[in-house]
Amino acid sequence: MHAFLTEGKTQSSVHIWNTVVYWLVIYVHFYIFKSYN
Secondary structure (H helix, E strand, O other): OHHHHOOOOHHHHHHHHHHHHHHHHHHHHHHHHHHHO
16 A cells, blocks of 8 residues: 555545545544434
């Protein structure tokens, strides 16, 4: 994984991390929403 991130494909890595963060935010919001109900 570390070798993949340091391969030099900065644009690809940024896109992957943006996708991961995006789904993580959705998951956290869904989890908080469930815990409140």
